[in-house]
Amino acid sequence: MKNLIITLLASTIFLACSKELDITPKSQITAGSFWKTQDDVIGARNGMYVRFRAFTNFNLYYLGEARSEIMGTGILNADFRIPYFQNRLHKITAPGPDWGSIYTIIHDVNLILKYGSTIAFTSESNKNTILAEAYTMRAYLYYILVRTWGGTPLMLEPTESSDPESIYKPRASEEEVFNQITADLNKALELFPNNANSNRRSAWSKPAANALKGDVYLWIAKRRNGGESALNTALAALREVQQSDVSLLPNFADVFNNANKGNKEILFSVRYNELEAVNNYAGDMYIRDADLPPGVDAATLQKIGLGGGFNWWAPSETMRKQFSADDKRKDKSFVEIYGKDAQGNPTFYTSIMTKFSGYVDANGRRFLDDIIIYRYADVLLMIAEAKNALGQDPSAEINQVRQRAYGDQFEKHRFVSSSKTANDDAILKERLFELAFEGKRWWDLVRFNKAFDLVPTLADRKGQNNLLLWPISETVLGRNSKLVQNPGYE
Numbered sequence: 001m002k003n004l005i006i007t008l009l010a011s012t013i014f015l016a017c018s019k020e021l022d023i024t025p026k027s028q029i030t031a032g033s034f035w036k037t038q039d040d041v042i043g044a045r046n047g048m049y050v051r052f053r054a055f056t057n058f059n060l061y062y063l064g065e066a067r068s069e070i071m072g073t074g075i076l077n078a079d080f081r082i083p084y085f086q087n088r089l090h091k092i093t094a095p096g097p098d099w100g101s102i103y104t105i106i107h108d109v110n111l112i113l114k115y116g117s118t119i120a121f122t123s124e125s126n127k128n129t130i131l132a133e134a135y136t137m138r139a140y141l142y143y144i145l146v147r148t149w150g151g152t153p154l155m156l157e158p159t160e161s162s163d164p165e166s167i168y169k170p171r172a173s174e175e176e177v178f179n180q181i182t183a184d185l186n187k188a189l190e191l192f193p194n195n196a197n198s199n200r201r202s203a204w205s206k207p208a209a210n211a212l213k214g215d216v217y218l219w220i221a222k223r224r225n226g227g228e229s230a231l232n233t234a235l236a237a238l239r240e241v242q243q244s245d246v247s248l249l250p251n252f253a254d255v256f257n258n259a260n261k262g263n264k265e266i267l268f269s270v271r272y273n274e275l276e277a278v279n280n281y282a283g284d285m286y287i288r289d290a291d292l293p294p295g296v297d298a299a300t301l302q303k304i305g306l307g308g309g310f311n312w313w314a315p316s317e318t319m320r321k322q323f324s325a326d327d328k329r330k331d332k333s334f335v336e337i338y339g340k341d342a343q344g345n346p347t348f349y350t351s352i353m354t355k356f357s358g359y360v361d362a363n364g365r366r367f368l369d370d371i372i373i374y375r376y377a378d379v380l381l382m383i384a385e386a387k388n389a390l391g392q393d394p395s396a397e398i399n400q401v402r403q404r405a406y407g408d409q410f411e412k413h414r415f416v417s418s419s420k421t422a423n424d425d426a427i428l429k430e431r432l433f434e435l436a437f438e439g440k441r442w443w444d445l446v447r448f449n450k451a452f453d454l455v456p457t458l459a460d461r462k463g464q465n466n467l468l469l470w471p472i473s474e475t476v477l478g479r480n481s482k483l484v485q486n487p488g489y490e
Contacts (some may be wrong), residue, residue: 005414034251035111038122039127045130045133048137057285058097058280060144062096063144064441067087067442068445069456071316072314074313089470091472095472098476103153104144110138112131132188132209134185134190136185136212140204141371143219154176155172178220178480182216192205195244197244197245201263201268208267208374211237211378211382214383215374234382235383238386242379255375255422258358258359265376266372267379268373280302280367285314287310288308288311295340295346300335307365314350319334320334326406327405333354334436335352335353336348377434378431378438381397384430388424389420431444466489
């Protein structure tokens with residue numbers, strides 16, 4: 001209860017940089033009166049995760065997947081989401097999520113790193129774990145920022161004054177941002193006291209930090225000409241993950257079972273509990289009972305169960321048709337819904353995402369599944385990607401994932417190594433099947449340099465690489481005269 005009170009206090013006091021880095025400190029409770037004990041640091045750490053959950057609620061999915069080929073229109077008006085999957089972004093009418101909420105969490109991190117390091121703990125190991133979590137969180141948030149907008153302002157100290165020079169900073173270069181990301185990760189990995197996963201796997205840990213490091217260095221290798229050095233660094237970090245208590249679950253669906261949160265496949269997920277959070281983005285991809293068409297067959301109704309949420313947008317035909325009927329991941333990823341026409345023939349109506357369908361209680365369907373940041377199947381496929389880029393055979397890792405997916409039909413789908421290009425295509429497709437709706441597809445497409453090849457709404461704009469970044473909203477630009485717009489969105 002004490003920690004909860006501290007968390008709520010921290011959430012109120014340290015409202016960080018307001019949106020778009022327009023920061024004016026409002027609290028009369030100063031650092032000198034708050035940062036006194038280890039409980040203060042623990043409370044601030046909890047507040048950091050609370051705000052991170054608010055960001056993952058919708059925005060992480062919008063930034064990481066919405067622009068890919070996965071989503072399309074549902075039976076309702078997809079509204080502001082339409083420019084995302086149609087790739088019609090605009091600095092005024094459709095800029096997408098801004099970065100204000102991300103910088104708010106970065107401010108939380110900077111407070112913890114500045115003051116937490118000076119406070120005595122009864123356990124030095126616990127103190128180092130919190131500091132390591134903060135460094136990892138900052139690395140992850142800047143990794144989101146740099147992939148979304150390119151170079152963004154580097155804020156490495158908390159904003160505790162109204163001095164414009166400390167509040168309004170120009171954009172750093174992408175190289176500077178990546179240097180900070182890798183420095184933070186190295187510091188975090190030094191501080192984590194062991195290779196154990198966090199309690200409930202709902203916080204950053206050394207295995208999760210190594211998964212992030214592998215991800216980052218794959219991006220550096222493929223998008224920033226990092227070469228074999230970056231690939232070897234990625235592979236070494238991902239191999240470290242394998243030394244922790246992590247494994248593939250035998251049944252794909254069990255990974256996402258609401259009653260099985262924090263299972264051994266999870267490295268880090270954002271915890272969603274009743275009374276702590278509202279429905280997340282999954283509720284925008286399901287369907288109400290009242291919206292079902294007449295004539296839906298019993299098998300489909302059984303897969304849907306009690307309806308809920310809204311079918312604002314839906315899994316696209318481009319994505320759905322790539323799954324084979326014997327892939328066990330199919331039904332746990334999406335369900336196609338058919339009604340009947342006037343002649344009684346089945347007619348496609350819509351589709352729904354089933355991977356994070358939540359649970360049912362007396363209040364109806366609750367979309368409170370955890371949002372997964374990293375899990376072991378993702379790590380295996382990143383290992384395959386790194387090995388292939390290094391000229392090694394990626395078959396073992398790909399086949400581990402496929403064995404679970406196809407069960408007794410696996411031999412029909414056994415992967416056999418071919419050329420680097422063919423292997424990369426297979427790995428990228430496997431990531432689609434395995435990780436759909438987990439907020440990774442857009443960034444995967446960019447990393448593999450396949451966005452213009454595989455996203456239909458980008459097919460006629462190949463070569464316009466500026467479209468791989470998002471515009472900075474006019475609101476953000478208007479509040480900081482040192483910022484400049486991304487090319488192509490001026």
